[in-house]
Amino acid sequence: MIEIPTMWLRLKLGAFSARKVLKVFLSICLLLGAIHVMSLGQGTSSNAPEEVYGGIEISPEAAKAIALRVSQNEEEGGLKLAYSEVIRLALWRTGGGAFAPQATTEAAQAVLTLLTRLRQQYQVPLERIYFIGTSRLGADHPADLVSAIRKTTGMTLTFLDPAAEVQLSIAGTIPRIMKAGAVVIDNRNTSVLMDIGNVGSQGGYELLKYSQSNSSTPGFDFVAMSLPQGAVNYANDIARAMGDNGDLSAFTRQVKASGAMSFRQALRREMESKPGMINRKRVFLTGGIVWAMATLLYPEDRQALVPITFESILQFADKAARSPRELTNPNLTYIRDRKIRQDIEQDMEAIRNTFTSRQLIAGAELLKAAGEELKWQDKKLWFARLGHFGCILSYIRLQTGK
DSSP states (O other): OEEEOHHHHHHHHHTSOHHHHHHHHHHHHHHHHHHHTSOTTOOOOOOSOOOEEEEEEEOSSEEEEEEEEEOSOGGGTTEEEEEEEEEEOOOOBOTTSSBOHHHHHHHHHHHHHHHHIIIIISOOOGGGEEEEEOGGGOTTOOHHHHHHHHHHHOOOOEEEOHHHHHHHHHHHHSOSEEEETTEEEEGGGGEEEEEEOSSOEEEEEEEEEEOSSOTTSEEEEEEEEEESOOHHHHHHHHHHHHOSOOOHHHHHHHHHHHTTHHHHHHHHHHHHHOTHHHHOSEEEEESHHHHHHHHHHOTTOOOSEEEEOHHHHHHHHHHHHHOHHHHTSOOOTTOOOHHHHHHHHHHHHHHHHHOOHHHHHHHHHHHHHHHHHTTGGGSEEEEETTGGGHHHHHHHHHHHOO
């Protein structure tokens, strides 16, 4: 097991010149745009003699993979996307602290499936496949999971610490520049990232800084936070507090009464030392519950960046509390484009398979709590549809220097 410390990442990022950093991150934005025009899990293999790099990332929620081809075209930023895929998991800890054997086996098989596809269909050499585990798998670097994956695939996990994971996600999710009317702004230095996952939440932002020795060459620092509350473990906490006899109505009342108070208190503590989380006016949202909200409320909006509002979050929390079954089974007959409707139906099915009604209710309450505590009422919000690839994209680029 290998862990990537935050200091290594900061030094690695600092090694780039300002122009190189801009080129790298613009390239990531171009790659994200390429992912947007592809269906997940699809791609075209090529027999051209190109260098190909791959990456696999595993978290409690999913195993995901990408393949990138080296391009000689400067307009493509050096790399172009060949393949991307997500296999959803439910890799939760048992009461004893270990992963359930079946969940561990399924995770190992998912990694094997992705590895096989990278090796056989996309001809990625094994030494160019990077394999990372997110911090949400646990600070103890679970030996049962590591052993099962090594036995099944022969691969060894490189674990990210929470701060490094947030830094990579910021770099791979928030576009470096955006337009505000006719003005081009340095977007990443005016924005924050918030990721509300199933077993934890993360957030942070980038800071531009100049050294005294070379004021013309800026560097980057990152502010990161990691919280233990997520949609699934919050739902589990409420269920344990209620016991086995509570029905869905009672569960909903308990969630409303709780108001995600422990999550709110954790956010308030973080904001004391991280004022940018509340002061910055542009917010990029990722995570399973945000994906569910954007898909359920705006099914036809397939953009890489989906604009949402604080009122959308309140609406989502209200609908989830009143009738989660109705919310997750919308009538889509009004969508006339058959391909788009099929894609949306697949997303709806994925949401139903990912979240129980209780987890959807709890996750919506967490999202609402984040919006209230971080004052999203007067801010510009986007759901970053492709944010779940941000970390592994950035990791590959830093490792290869492409």
